[in-house]
Amino acid sequence: MRLNLRLFALTFIFLLAHNPSLLAVEANATDDEESIIDVMGKVVAHDYFEVLNQKIYLPRILLVEGDWYFYSSTNAALESGEFTREDGALVRAEDGAVISMDFSITSHLIFVWFGILITLIITFWAGSKYKRGPGAKTEPKGTGQNLFEVFFIFIRDHIAKEFIPGNKYEKFVPYLFSVFMVISFMNLFGLFPWGVSPTANITATAILAGITFFITQFNGSKDHWEHVFKFPGVHPAMWLILTPVEILGLFTKPFALAIRLFANMLSGKILIVCILGLIFIFVDIFGVAIGASSSVFWVSLTALLYILKAFIALLQAYIFTLLSAVFIGMAVEEHHHDDHESSVATTADVEV
Numbered sequence: 001m002r003l004n005l006r007l008f009a010l011t012f013i014f015l016l017a018h019n020p021s022l023l024a025v026e027a028n029a030t031d032d033e034e035s036i037i038d039v040m041g042k043v044v045a046h047d048y049f050e051v052l053n054q055k056i057y058l059p060r061i062l063l064v065e066g067d068w069y070f071y072s073s074t075n076a077a078l079e080s081g082e083f084t085r086e087d088g089a090l091v092r093a094e095d096g097a098v099i100s101m102d103f104s105i106t107s108h109l110i111f112v113w114f115g116i117l118i119t120l121i122i123t124f125w126a127g128s129k130y131k132r133g134p135g136a137k138t139e140p141k142g143t144g145q146n147l148f149e150v151f152f153i154f155i156r157d158h159i160a161k162e163f164i165p166g167n168k169y170e171k172f173v174p175y176l177f178s179v180f181m182v183i184s185f186m187n188l189f190g191l192f193p194w195g196v197s198p199t200a201n202i203t204a205t206a207i208l209a210g211i212t213f214f215i216t217q218f219n220g221s222k223d224h225w226e227h228v229f230k231f232p233g234v235h236p237a238m239w240l241i242l243t244p245v246e247i248l249g250l251f252t253k254p255f256a257l258a259i260r261l262f263a264n265m266l267s268g269k270i271l272i273v274c275i276l277g278l279i280f281i282f283v284d285i286f287g288v289a290i291g292a293s294s295s296v297f298w299v300s301l302t303a304l305l306y307i308l309k310a311f312i313a314l315l316q317a318y319i320f321t322l323l324s325a326v327f328i329g330m331a332v333e334e335h336h337h338d339d340h341e342s343s344v345a346t347t348a349d350v351e352v
Helices: 001-019 075-078 109-130 143-161 166-189 202-218 222-229 234-285 288-332 337-351
Strands: 050-051 054-055 060-065 069-073 082-084 089-092
Touching: 001 069, 001 082, 060 075, 060 089, 069 075, 075 089, 109 143, 109 166, 109 202, 109 222, 109 288, 143 166, 143 288, 166 202, 202 234, 202 288, 222 234, 222 288
Parallel strands: none
Antiparallel strands: 050 054, 060 069, 082 089
């Protein structure tokens, strides 16, 4: 109980200490001014990386009608005179051509790299310890290695081994463990005041789901593809109906993976921003005194939501990993049609 209270208190202080603007209300605000709460601005990707309220602008890499452009930042692109801004987007100044492909570094991409980098560091660190003996020849030593082994064995025994048949699961354990760790870190980054959850971006979740899709299809068994294009024991006339449905099913699985993770992480961030935005709404409606006083309740509620969001961050990583294992297991599984057909024939003979 004391631990829970301390955790809540630390989270509360963490929010207040890193979000002074939540309680800051300008004294010269008038009734004519409208409070603008940029909800989506807190979750979309930006062309800068923010830390300690300092913005570090990121490079822009643009492709416009076959021509490449490289700039150190958005401002550098505008100052060059080659681009101008229209409706918030960059367009080429000379002809108004829109950007064909934008390969720029964004804030979300930075946190994706952070998630991958931390996972690699932890994995290589644990691997070096196992090579030296602890964990391989003796029991694991230290909190870090024990925690690593808990997660690894859980992914191996309770996800990969459970849903991927035979010894085939061993091949996919590294991927499943890696995707679980990377998604967990990317989800947890959104808990930091200046951090963002890259998984709240559909592009990031689509790429993760796409990787699962390609791994699943490239490792699909002969039986898997027969059930897509040729159905054993089914009249060929039915193939015209079943084959399009099966092909569509190949893509609906990764689509569901991407949307589920994206929607859950995006909604959590929006909920927190909206609740904190109620402080400014109360200031506009009831005045500075009541609005600032109500902030204690709203920040306390947000602290509870942060604890819940930390749990959901790990839960969503688990669900993504679990479903990936299920889809892979369904693709690599071999069905014994001959045994099935012989059993059916035997049953028919008995009935006769």
